[in-house]
Amino acid sequence: MIHEEELYDLAELFKVFGDSTRIRILYTLMDNEMCVNDIAVSLNMTQSAISHQLRILKQNKLVKASRDGKSILYSLADDHVRTIIDQGREHLEE
Amino acid sequence: MIHEEELYDLAELFKVFGDSTRIRILYTLMDNEMCVNDIAVSLNMTQSAISHQLRILKQNKLVKASRDGKSILYSLADDHVRTIIDQGREHLEE
């Protein structure tokens, strides 16, 4: 049984996955952790745009950050990210 | 390996789940199939708003429709809907 409030939280969570920039960031981080600027270069977007989206991903506990010298390395927070993406892919494959 | 285009499709799919009205509709349909008006009453929304959202859900193959007398019954298209929602819930539970 799901409560009304939980459904809103669920929608919020999926909304985070429902943006191409964010999901490309998540995909980029699937292989290895990366710093903000490298992600920006990799996705051919500005540092600012990536930083804004990383904040949302971090708020929703989909990525985590750790400092490495001057840079901050981002990586996937846990395996749910992969699982949720995989389920989505399975749905699309039909 | 995921292609760029597939990532856009994934974002589109999750965008569908990322709206509270749509996810409430999906949740409502988890128990049993329902007609448009009953969904509207159940969620305390207009028939039009529900119909608009059902169209998006149908386009993305998350629900399917079948006629029953004057009404049209909607139901979940397949088990991926449940699985994706369940994965989202698991993430939230932490």
Next chain:
DNA sequence: TTAACAAATGAACATATATTCATATGAATA
């Protein structure tokens, strides 16, 4: 065949949100 009714549609509006641009922040290292 036609009246009635449920659902679908389209335009308009309001709101949410992604990106840009300029700038601030803050930790590292010289």
Next chain:
DNA sequence: TATTCATATGAATATATGTTCATTTGTTAA
């Protein structure tokens, strides 16, 4: 400690999208 550099932030703008309202569509049942 001062400077440098990567990242974060805030305001502004443009765009996307959800709901409403009025109306149309299309099927059922009389």
